[in-house]
Amino acid sequence: MSADLVGDQNLNIAFQTVSGIRDAVSIATRKQFPPTYEQSLRFLYDLDEGLYNEFEKLLSEKNDSEIVRQYKEEAILSSGNGEQTDPVDLIDAEIERLKILTSKSSLEKKDLRATNAKIARLHAARESLKPRHLTENAILVRDFAQIDRREIFGEVLDNGYKYVDYEITENRFLRMRLLHPDKEEHITGADLIYEQYDIESEKVRFLFLQYKTWEDGRIYFSNGNLNEQLAKLRKTLCDCNFCEHPSSKEETFRMPHCCGFLRPTDKLQKHKNKMVSSGLHIPICKAIDLSKKDKKLDKKHLALTYPNHYIFEKLFKLGLVGSRWFDNNEIEKFYKDNKILEKGDTLKLYTTEYIKSKKKSDDELLEEDYLLS
Numbered sequence: 001m002s003a004d005l006v007g008d009q010n011l012n013i014a015f016q017t018v019s020g021i022r023d024a025v026s027i028a029t030r031k032q033f034p035p036t037y038e039q040s041l042r043f044l045y046d047l048d049e050g051l052y053n054e055f056e057k058l059l060s061e062k063n064d065s066e067i068v069r070q071y072k073e074e075a076i077l078s079s080g081n082g083e084q085t086d087p088v089d090l091i092d093a094e095i096e097r098l099k100i101l102t103s104k105s106s107l108e109k110k111d112l113r114a115t116n117a118k119i120a121r122l123h124a125a126r127e128s129l130k131p132r133h134l135t136e137n138a139i140l141v142r143d144f145a146q147i148d149r150r151e152i153f154g155e156v157l158d159n160g161y162k163y164v165d166y167e168i169t170e171n172r173f174l175r176m177r178l179l180h181p182d183k184e185e186h187i188t189g190a191d192l193i194y195e196q197y198d199i200e201s202e203k204v205r206f207l208f209l210q211y212k213t214w215e216d217g218r219i220y221f222s223n224g225n226l227n228e229q230l231a232k233l234r235k236t237l238c239d240c241n242f243c244e245h246p247s248s249k250e251e252t253f254r255m256p257h258c259c260g261f262l263r264p265t266d267k268l269q270k271h272k273n274k275m276v277s278s279g280l281h282i283p284i285c286k287a288i289d290l291s292k293k294d295k296k297l298d299k300k301h302l303a304l305t306y307p308n309h310y311i312f313e314k315l316f317k318l319g320l321v322g323s324r325w326f327d328n329n330e331i332e333k334f335y336k337d338n339k340i341l342e343k344g345d346t347l348k349l350y351t352t353e354y355i356k357s358k359k360k361s362d363d364e365l366l367e368e369d370y371l372l373s
C-alpha cells in the first residue's frame with residue numbers, strides 16, 4: 001500500500017474486509033463451522049499481497065494472545081549488543097525443555113495434562129509468530145486450471161481485476177476479486193457482493209452486504225456517510241425493482257426478495273485469543289426506515305428482530321433470502337449501467353459461486369447435516 005494504515009478507522013476497515021471474506025467463504029462451503037479469521041486472512045494474501053501485509057500487521061498486533069505478547073517481551077529483554085532474539089527461538093527452547101521433562105517422567109499421561117496443554121499453547125503461539133504468507137488453505141483448494149472465462153464470464157464482469165478461483169466441490173467453485181480505490185488511504189469501508197451463477201441456465205442470484213462497525217453497540221446515522229450509502233443502495237437495488245416478488249405461480253414459500261443488507265460488525269475484540277464478530281443483516285429499506293425514527297441503530301434492540309450471520313447464511317443457501325434468479329445478461333447490464341464494478345471509496349469483495357448443475361447442488365444441500373438433524 002502507498003500509506004500505512006493507522007488508527008481505529010483503518011483497523012475497522014481491515015476487520016470488515018476479513019469479515020467479508022469469512023462470510024463469502026462460509027456461504028460457499030456450506031460447512032457447519034465458518035472458517036477462522038486466520039484462514040480468512042490468508043485468502044486476502046491470494047488476492048492482494050500488499051493489502052494483506054498491512055492488514056495482517058494491524059490485526060495480529062491487536063489480537064496477539066497473552067503468551068505471544070509474553071515471548072515478544074522476553075525477546076526484547078534478551079536482545080542486546082547488536083543481536084536480536086527471535087521469540088520463536090525462545091518458544092522452541094521452552095517446548096524442548098518441557099518435552100525432555102515429560103519424556104523422563106514416570107507419570108501417566110492423564111497426570112501430565114497441564115504440561116501437555118502448555119506445550120500445545122506454545123505450538124499455537126509459535127504458529128502465530130511464523131510468517132503467514134501461505135496460499136494453501138485447508139478450506140478451499142486453488143483451482144489453477146481456471147475454466148475458460150470466454151465460455152462463462154462476460155468481459156463486463158471481469159473488468160481487468162485480478163481474480164482467484166477455488167474449488168469447492170466437483171460441481172461448484174468460487175471466484176473471488178478484490179476491487180479497491182486507486183489510493184488505498186482513501187478507503188472508507190468494505191462491501192461484499194455475493195453471487196450464485198447457474199452455468200446451465202445462465203441465471204444469477206445475488207446479495208449486497210455493506211459493512212459498518214458498531215460503536216459500543218450502536219451505529220449512528222450522523223457518523224460518516226451512512227445515510228448517503230443507504231440511499232444509493234436503495235436507488236440502485238430497491239428502486240430498480242430487484243426485490244420484487246416474481247410473478248411465477250410456481251414460486252414456493254420464501255422470505256422477501258431483499259438483496260441489499262446493512263451488515264453491522266463488532267470492533268475487533270479478543271475472545272479466547274481469536275478474532276470474533278457478531279453480525280446482523282438488516283435490509284436496506286428497513287435500515288432507512290429506522291433512520292427516520294431514530295438517530296441510531298441499537299444492537300440490543302435489533303438482535304431479536306434481524307438474523308445473525310449463522311441464520312442468514314443458512315437461509316441464503318436454501319434460497320430463502322437474497323434476490324430472485326435473473327438472466328445473466330440482465331445482471332451484466334445492471335452492473336454496467338450502475339457502475340457497480342468501478343472504483344469507489346470502499347473495498348469491494350466481489351465473489352461468484354459457479355454451479356455447474358443446480359440439481360447436483362440441491363442434492364448436496366439435502367445431504368448436509370443441518371437438514372438431516
